[in-house]
Amino acid sequence: MFLVLFSVYMLIPILATYLFSIAVRWDRSILPEGYTFDWYVQTFNHPYFLITVKNSFLLATYTVAANLVLIVPATYLAYARLPAAKIPIDVLTILPFGIPRVILALALVTVYTVPVINRSPLLLVCACTVFSMPYMYRPVANSLDAIDLGTLNDAAMIQGANARQILFYIVGPNIINGIVSGCLLVFSAIFAEYTLARLITGARFKTLPMLLVEFTRRDGRVASSISVIAFTVALLLSLAIIALAQANQRRGEQAVSGAGKNT
């Protein structure tokens, strides 16, 4: 009973958005008065649509890249060679969960007032990286926790492997799932990110969620098709993350939590 009510409550808004996006008119009756793909055509023809998709895609990609460069090596090296660094890394990567994005944006625009950086897409990428660090760190740290790095390392050394071979043939395959999970989580969080983009760059660098908010006030039908596109992307990414986590579980490793905290 609880499960049925729960499912209904959770499904109605999503299904309604999908249905609304193909409805001719749906404000006088229980079911839409007809179906059309016009709103999608309008969306794709909107001059800003492709630009904002591209911007969101670039923002998410750069943020993933920054996470890969900053978090993955630091986490790996802390586990492999410098355990003393584990705690500070842990604290620094979890901290963003306690900083609301509005406050992070306020802090960054307060400090970085230099003309070139101030409210630039570059600052936005940095903000998104800070906010998304926990999404990359957790899966990577979990997969490193799941393997006994020291023993693996010693075993490989005895067999005569060098540092490079150890990294690529021993450690790499064991943590690649964690890294891929992290990348997908970061990408999906930033592709849907509204707050930081709106507050830091504003209209200078419009992202897809910003276009969506604009249209919720102007044209609900176009808004619903943008919403469907954004949600479908997020849905596919989530399913990939869950599938990956389950594959990991089956391999007998500790599950990589796919739970994202995003509002």
Add this chain to the structure above:
Amino acid sequence: MLVFRERTKIGRFGSSRDGRMRSTRFSALWGILPFFIFCLAFEIVPVLVLVKESFFNAGGFTLANYAGLGEKVYLAAFWNSIRLSGITALIATVLGTFVGYSIFKTKSRRIRGVFEAFSNVTTNFAGAPLAFAFIIILGANGVVTILFMQLFGLQLYPQFQIYSYAGLVVAYVYFQLPLMVLLIIPSFSGLSPEWREAADSMGATTWQYWRYIGMPLLAPSLVAGMVLLFANAYGAYATAYTLIGSRLVLVTTQIAFVVTGEVLHDPALAKAMATISLIIMAVCIGVYRLTLSKARGWST
């Protein structure tokens, strides 16, 4: 690149084992350093500067910015934010516990997997898309609004409005509830079936079991979940902004108005608001860690 650096270092200094250890640690630091510098530059320093500046104005050190928060609109913002976060956290904790228990009770790994995936997907359906979805279904001409009228003759409007506090509660519970379900399901595994059997064999009723055994054991997890939900709702912005804009003042929307320059508030006041919010967040995280360690203590 990293590997390359390590190898040359080892090759150059690695004559004795001791020296090699030191040099690998040293080279490891080079790989970690960029991360620390980045965190310092874009996480720690900006937040500290923000907190510092909340105590200053043109004349130097002052508490005037905090005194300025005594104004009606700012008090309302804090009150609304705290009330909204508290109510939605409470509703989601209670409902989420029942839903979580129903899922746990099915004992089917498959069903549990499906609902966990479902919760995972829906808890991320937040922000602008969520606000918009609720406008579609619960707006003045929304499908649920019409459904209520035609099926039950229940007129939601104008008493209820989606662009209002009540509307925000409904929308917030939407992303809070699945999060609670995800957080609480693992804690049911901590209730070992033997305790239930022991209670049953001593003639305890279901109510007595939950009152004296189940609930006290679950309590730390429930509190931990609830403070996490509170913090989650307190920091949320996109949903509130899309749904109500400036119709209702919240801490996050007020701070955002200062950042975007839409409403001319004093920036120093926003910094003071942000500092108080950070303290609230810190308290939430503190309580979360404390109760969580207690919950872990029980289940082992």
